[in-house]
Amino acid sequence: MDALASDLKRLQQELDEDSAKAAKIAKDAANKALSERFGSLRYIVDEHHWDEDMVISKILVDRKEEMLALAQKTFNSEVLLEEDGAEEYKIHLDEGRIEVDGEGVETSIGEFFDSDDYHDLNEAKLAKLEKLDWFIIWSRTEAGEFKTEGGQHDGNYSSNELNMENCLLTYRGLPLVIPSNGTDIFSNELEIHFVDETRASIEMCDV
Structure with a gap:
């Protein structure tokens, strides 16, 4: 559990550092895809509803699932x-x-x-x-x-x-x-x- 938790902590720190950059990449990609599909600026991602927390770490989620499974088996x-x-x-x-x-x-x-x-x-x-x-x-x-x-x-x-x-x-x-x-x-x-x-x-x- 401690080893998984240590890995989880590292992944969370990486996500904290990269979340703003990753969110911008995702938003820019979404706006580009909308423009290519429907024409320039017809549809864009609403800035007021966009949240950086939409970008998560799949590896981090997997580690939490491993910890949960181990806890249910062990405790x-x-x-x-x-x-x-x-x-x-x-x-x-x-x-x-x-x-x-x-x-x-x-x-x-x-x-x-x-x-x-x-x-x-x-x-x-x-x-x-x-x-x-x-x-x-x-x-x-x-x-x-x-x-x-x-x-x-x-x-x-x-x-x-x-x-x-x-x-x-x-x-x-x-x-x-x-x-x-x-x-x-x-x-x-x-x-x-x-x-x-x-x-x-x-x-x-x-x-």
């Missing part, structure tokens, strides 16, 4: 969890609510998810990954009732003791991540990210 859930550099990262999303003894309480958790810290931490993790030549993200969304470790808390519930640390809601310093009655899996996606800032889904039977 199963066991390999992903044991791979060097693999990092498990949990976050809470903002669709939930807080219940105490089975009853909902009037505690707004929206402010935790609107905070700069929540967004900055997620963006920082992605920025770190984007420095790599390639990476795989396995994201799974689970819904359920969650509690902290250690069973019941002594004393009455206090909203002042509800906080967020490292993108997880915590109560009295402990994250609410222990399922009370199992969870439902709402999404389970695996994607490989390439050095040219594109990505592709990976299908794996055991994920």
